[in-house]
Amino acid sequence: MRRGGLWALAAVGVLAVAGVVLPRWLVFLLTLAFAKGVAVLSVVVLMRAGLVSFGQGLFFAAAAYAAGFAMRGWGLREALVLVPLGVAVAVLLGAVVGLLVARYRDIFFAMLTLAFSMVLYGVLIKAYTVTGGSDGIRIPTPSVLGISRAGDEARLLVYYLALACTAGSAWLVTRYAQAPAGYLAWAVRDNEVRVAYLGAPVNRIVYGAFLLASGLAGLGGVLTALNVGHVDPGLSYWTTSGELVFVAVLGGSGSVPGALAGAVVYEVLRSYAFKYAPYAWQMMLGAAMLVIILFLPGGVWSPVERWWRRQQA
């Protein structure tokens, strides 16, 4: 196994132990960060193809609500059923939306994705009898592999589920980035005309990246729902999508570990900012972002990447 893989395995091992050792509030926060990190990976996948989506909240919310409806309507509790269900709904939605948006680039792509997520937001707000309107719906505690627990133990189960899903997603996106499919997405960003003259259908490459991104955003949404125990239309609001782009830039756009590290830094920053300045936490986040842009323009993960490159050289 390569050194990168060993480091990743070691990180998963440390985080697995951390679940037992760390205080409960921090475990909850880390679970939230993992879920967000997976959704941020969806932004990373699209950025690879030169696309910035301001509408990943669409899939994030759709998958979260799908899990919520399945729990409330069908009485499903098993997370290993709810997670694939949410991802499937997100991918299906991506398959439909992607037919249109995969033809667009730049600001047009960004605005179209934003528009779709806001359409869902409107539907979730207005369809009160089904969705609970702006209040959203409460989600019962899930079981994992048939194990049902309550309170902190239930949260710990969701933590391990989120950790496994995050590790799996990181592996998947890394593999994608190293495969021809990922390189072709990169090539589309560099030079679409050339890609077509290599015999590869450009829109299909973008469509494939969009489907993968939809699934990842959906996975992040289900995990968030299972962790928080509540879904509301805010998951589809533009600020949620913007937050995912914000975290991708914070972590270091294009980097898988950067996206995950960025999500952890973001959640911790947000928590503390909210704790010490509940009415000005966005301002504090903005200030933190400015500091990072000034001193770490490559994102919070960039010093680690530089160190890694030196080791490889």
Place this chain on the structure above:
Amino acid sequence: MKTPILEVEDLTLHFGSITAAERETVIVYPGEFVGVVGPNGAGKTTFLNLITGYLRPERGVIRFWGQDVVGMKPHQITALGVGRSFQIPQLFLTLTVRENVLVGLATREGRWASAWRPLHEPTRVQAADEVLLQFGLLAQADRPAGELPEGGRKLLDVAMAFALRPRLLLMDEPTSGVSAREKFQIMDTLLQALREAGVTALFVEHDMEVVRRYATRVLVLSNGRILADGAPGEVLDDPEVRLAVTGRR
């Protein structure tokens, strides 16, 4: 009698009042190296754009190995075996020279077989390095394509098309923007690689010496029309052709 690799019949296209192609009819046979010459605005690049599906003709037929390709998209025509290089090299500037070729090789292999295997698979890297060796670019393999000099970019542009193992290669001014000495080096390299692989080529060129030395046949375009079509010595020494192409008899 040989089967034509490319048949163009009655090809017509206008951009408003400008005639880009007017009833162009050409047949290319396997093994030919056809030089396409003409003054600026004669419709040389348009001719390549029509054959490769970038533009759609108003009228006319384009057949590759007997198959009508009018209406097909560039990636579909490329997949049939028509490669293309560009006047301004179209590279993936942030990828390395080797990766530029690897991406081409991966698309040639098909979608599902190779979609999830790493791009840098040893067998694929070996194939890419063989192509780079043929084009004299192996020493630059790990450099970003954006760092190559113009001559290197021109060669890589053709190497990427060549990696697809095309049956017909269309090259748009493969020697433009490089020094006079480099021109012949580039053409020697290109032609040797193409001959070894049995690739038929059609190349647009402004330099008459290059055309005279490397083309087996010359096609002269002027105002979207075919002015002459024949052996290089015969066509290029024609005063009418010289006047149309260079402005001097």
